[in-house]
Amino acid sequence: MSTMPTTMHLPQDASRLPMTLPRLLEKQRRGEPLVMVTAYDYPSARAADRAGVDLVLMGDSGAMTVLGYDSTVAVTPDELMVLAKATRRGLQTPFFVADLPFGSYEVSDEQAVQTAFRFVKEAGADAVKLEGGGETSVRRARAIVNAGIPVMGHVGLTPQTATALGGYKAQGKSAGAAVKIAHECLALQEAGCFSIVFEAIPSAVTEVIMPMMEIPVIGIGAGPATDGQVLVFHDLLGIREGRGAKFVQRYADLLDEMAVGVAAYAEDVRAKRYPGPEHGYAIEVGELADFRASFGLSAVEPDVEGAAI
Numbered sequence: 001m002s003t004m005p006t007t008m009h010l011p012q013d014a015s016r017l018p019m020t021l022p023r024l025l026e027k028q029r030r031g032e033p034l035v036m037v038t039a040y041d042y043p044s045a046r047a048a049d050r051a052g053v054d055l056v057l058m059g060d061s062g063a064m065t066v067l068g069y070d071s072t073v074a075v076t077p078d079e080l081m082v083l084a085k086a087t088r089r090g091l092q093t094p095f096f097v098a099d100l101p102f103g104s105y106e107v108s109d110e111q112a113v114q115t116a117f118r119f120v121k122e123a124g125a126d127a128v129k130l131e132g133g134g135e136t137s138v139r140r141a142r143a144i145v146n147a148g149i150p151v152m153g154h155v156g157l158t159p160q161t162a163t164a165l166g167g168y169k170a171q172g173k174s175a176g177a178a179v180k181i182a183h184e185c186l187a188l189q190e191a192g193c194f195s196i197v198f199e200a201i202p203s204a205v206t207e208v209i210m211p212m213m214e215i216p217v218i219g220i221g222a223g224p225a226t227d228g229q230v231l232v233f234h235d236l237l238g239i240r241e242g243r244g245a246k247f248v249q250r251y252a253d254l255l256d257e258m259a260v261g262v263a264a265y266a267e268d269v270r271a272k273r274y275p276g277p278e279h280g281y282a283i284e285v286g287e288l289a290d291f292r293a294s295f296g297l298s299a300v301e302p303d304v305e306g307a308a309i
């Protein structure tokens with residue numbers, strides 16, 4: 001199935017209202033699929049906003065897609081804060097969720113609440129996301145919710161702890177592992193999370209868990225039964241090298257297009273085709289004559305292109 005758009009029009013709904021928690025729940029109740037995408041800077045946020053998505057996640061995947069780390073483990077709150085602030089500046093209507101990076105919420109409830117406050121107060125996030133459904137993550141989620149900040153959970157493949165999970169691979173593939181995920185979802189829901197991401201779990205496991213969930217579930221590699229889907233901006237637009245995970249669907253190949261554009265520019269510079277006369281600034285003939293005279297040069301030479309207008 002090819003889903004590369006041939007002609008695609010941007011939504012023109014100028015009266016679009018900012019997305020809120022009640023509106024997200026209303027959409028979920030009506031069975032309207034929720035669309036989430038990651039964004040990490042002003043242009044990606046503008047693209048997501050103009051496309052009319054419901055939620056934007058400044059994911060810690062930005063550690064890899066934008067900052068070039070080989071995993072999400074090393075990135076710090078300060079580094080993600082820069083990305084979150086830039087993303088916020090580009091958003092008008094989507095609900096904005098910021099990921100809490102590894103090590104910024106696990107130590108204590110106080111640490112978790114303080115980091116969450118930073119993303120809300122300094123970066124303007126509407127909510128934060130944390131990974132895992134074990135005892136610690138559930139306790140931290142509850143503490144942040146109690147402090148008044150909406151929390152999105154994340155179960156299944158949780159990249160921050162991929163090493164402990166045995167690598168970047170699907171989770172919940174045995175009955176026992178699937179039961180554990182179901183319990184984690186229910187615990188996060190009970191802790192007050194407004195939504196949960198299911199990442200890389202078998203579609204049939206998602207189907208069993210979904211009827212137990214009251215809050216919106218956003219899937220990535222979790223099949224079609226969830227309330228919505230999320231993809232990483234750079235994966236769906238092909239702004240990274242390599243094939244990516246099984247669940248990735250590419251809708252463009254922008255890295256190739258970017259390389260082609262830069263190569264064309266390089267070729268033009270080397271062939272002296274760029275810059276052309278149309279790219280230059282003019283100076284009045286008299287001013288140029290005076291300028292030249294101050295260096296002992298004669299008035300404008302007739303062959304100095306674009307010198308005088």
Ligand code: KIV
Pocket residue numbers: 038057058059060061062099154197199220230232
């Ligand atoms: O960081 C991220 O991009 C994520 C999504 C995959 C949900 O957590």
